[in-house]
Amino acid sequence: MKRVPMERKVLSENDRIAAELRAAFQQHGILSLNLISSPGSGKTSLLERTLERFGSDQRVAVLTGDIQTDNDARRLARAGFPVKQISTGGACHLDAKMVERALSDWPLEEIDLLLVENVGNLICPTSFDLGEACKIVVVSVTEGDDKPLKYPSIFLKSDLLVLNKIDLLPHLPCDIAQLRKNALHINPEIDVVEVSCFTGDGLESWTEWLAARRQSVEVA
Amino acid sequence: MHEFGIANSILDAVRAESQLRPDVMVRKVGLRLGEASGVDPDSLGFCFDALVQGTDLDPLTLEIEMAPLRHACPRCEREFEVTDFDFSCPTCREPRTVRKGGFELDLAYMEVEEP
Numbered sequence: 206m207k208r209v210p211m212e213r214k215v216l217s218e219n220d221r222i223a224a225e226l227r228a229a230f231q232q233h234g235i236l237s238l239n240l241i242s243s244p245g246s247g248k249t250s251l252l253e254r255t256l257e258r259f260g261s262d263q264r265v266a267v268l269t270g271d272i273q274t275d276n277d278a279r280r281l282a283r284a285g286f287p288v289k290q291i292s293t294g295g296a297c298h299l300d301a302k303m304v305e306r307a308l309s310d311w312p313l314e315e316i317d318l319l320l321v322e323n324v325g326n327l328i329c330p331t332s333f334d335l336g337e338a339c340k341i342v343v344v345s346v347t348e349g350d351d352k353p354l355k356y357p358s359i360f361l362k363s364d365l366l367v368l369n370k371i372d373l374l375p376h377l378p379c380d381i382a383q384l385r386k387n388a389l390h391i392n393p394e395i396d397v398v399e400v401s402c403f404t405g406d407g408l409e410s411w412t413e414w415l416a417a418r419r420q421s422v423e424v425a
Numbered sequence: 426m427h428e429f430g431i432a433n434s435i436l437d438a439v440r441a442e443s444q445l446r447p448d449v450m451v452r453k454v455g456l457r458l459g460e461a462s463g464v465d466p467d468s469l470g471f472c473f474d475a476l477v478q479g480t481d482l483d484p485l486t487l488e489i490e491m492a493p494l495r496h497a498c499p500r501c502e503r504e505f506e507v508t509d510f511d512f513s514c515p516t517c518r519e520p521r522t523v524r525k526g527g528f529e530l531d532l533a534y535m536e537v538e539e540p
Contacts, residue, residue: 206452206536206537206538207537207538208455208536209535210533210534211438212533214530215431216431216434216530217438296427296430300430329427331463332427332431332462332464357510358461358462362528393521
């Protein structure tokens with residue numbers, strides 16, 4: 206038996222398309238964000254609250270991934286911005302090819318901010334680069350304060366942690382200070398915001414974070 | 426279960442390589458898998474075997490070598506394995522260190538049988 210070196214990435218095809226997407230986003234000055242969470246953490250609600258706050262002059266577009274149905278796209282389209290559903294038909298994550306296909310008939314020169322809502326899953330989407338500027342992980346406080354310790358990969362790879370459903374804290378054993386501490390233990394660089402998409406509490410901290418990121422793209 | 430898709434990508438790569446060398450039989454493929462890659466090695470092995478069975482590549486086997494989470498210190502230049510997500514440098518205690526590895530999902534080698 207003879208050993209032959211290979212030295213290639215398993216997801217080289219995904220990485221190639223993601224690199225093309227990233228270059229296209231940079232060329233058009235688009236900030237692309239990849240939102241990842243467990244099912245039901247509130248990604249769609251966060252996007253709804255975000256889009257509601259934008260004036261109609263904002264050049265925002267949304268891609269939303271699910272295994273089945275276009276329910277999320279219909280929810281998000283109410284805000285009047287371009288929204289497209291990516292139905293993966295069983296796949297537990299979005300990949301770069303799906304994003305490329307979804308964007309193929311959208312004029313990129315008319316977009317400044319692309320929000321990509323991944324399939325609800327805290328593991329699989331972590332491995333697939335979608336050409337985004339950064340990943341954002343959303344965790345609801347109902348999921349327990351040890352979530353970052355159980356699923357470290359996504360926390361290591363994310364720039365921002367959005368802690369959602371803080372209005373429920375009085376009814377839960379979740380220790381939000383401990384949750385923060387656990388997230389910062391895994392990734393000392395991660396930014397953290399606390400919000401309730403239901404009451405609207407804390408949403409300014411999220412929109413401020415977003416505005417700062419958008420500004421950094423414009424300057425670059 | 427993204428391990429099925431990943432196992433499939435490994436087989437695609439092996440097929441592409443074996444087309445370049447039609448005279449050899451690929452018997453084993455070696456994968457370097459980062460411990461923070463988010464891919465479960467047991468699940469990947471299960472999917473790989475299921476996909477190989479009964480195909481032209483049967484009895485190809487997968488060997489997984491785990492790659493630990495590694496950081497390097499910008500101050501004293503020590504490279505170290507991160508344990509329990511303590512990213513500070515074990516030598517000089519510099520708290521801000523740089524990621525060096527642990528996210529790999531790389532095909533490292535194939536073992537082939539030549540005629």
